Each structure stands twice: as C-alpha cells, then as structure tokens.
Amino acid sequence: MLTQFEKEVLKNIAKVPLGKVTTYKDLACAIGRPRSARAVGNALNKNPDAPTVPCHRVVKSDGRLGGYAWGVKKKIGLLKDEGVLIKNGRVVDFENRLYIFKK
C-alpha cells in the first residue's frame, strides 16, 4: 500500500514530459513540501514500478543523477533512450531539459 505522500510524488512525476527531467526539490515543492526533497527520494526508493512512473527522470537539484534503486546504470540507460544524455554522472544541458511544475 502506498502512503499519501508517495501518491502525491508519483502523481507529480507522471506529469514530467518525455525527454525532460525534474529535480527532487522541485518535486517536493510541487507537493507543498519544499524541505522534503530527501523524503521524495525515499519514496522513490520503494519504487513499486520502474518504467511505469518515470522516476528515472528525477535528478538532483544540481543536475547530477542522484541514485536509483535499480542501479544508476539502468537510470542512465533509460534517460539516454529518451534522448537525455548523461555526461560524467551529470545531465547534459540539464537546465534546459529541466521541467518545472506549474502551480
């Protein structure tokens, strides 16, 4: 069973368009908890569904990949498959690909 928090998170992640990425902070901010970025990551860690919800499109606020329950390697692979290249553990042209949640 998913917690309320997780539902919010997953729901918001689903909004992220293909080929773009978002950050834990932005995501946390979107659900009204700007200080819960880590908690967001924690929620994704349970990750009930790998490709169902684009949790792989979520990266750190500084453009770095962050982690991935299935392995960062896999994460990079999925992103690359969507056209998002990773260079040296960092998203290429990160800020341009960053999807910002509208309020």
Next chain:
DNA sequence: AGTAAGGCGGGCA
C-alpha cells in the same frame, strides 16, 4: 505505541 536508524537530497561553510 514510542523511539531510533536509514535513505535516490539540499544548502551553507
């Protein structure tokens, strides 16, 4: 039921 530890981060020094 209460308390303590962990985890895919963020911000500041």
Next chain:
DNA sequence: GTGCCCGCCTTAC
C-alpha cells in the same frame, strides 16, 4: 569542488 549539518518520511526494534 568537497565536506558537513540539517530536515523529512518510512520502516524496523
């Protein structure tokens, strides 16, 4: 660019 400390949720003891 690196290191340290903080805050937030979930799960285990």
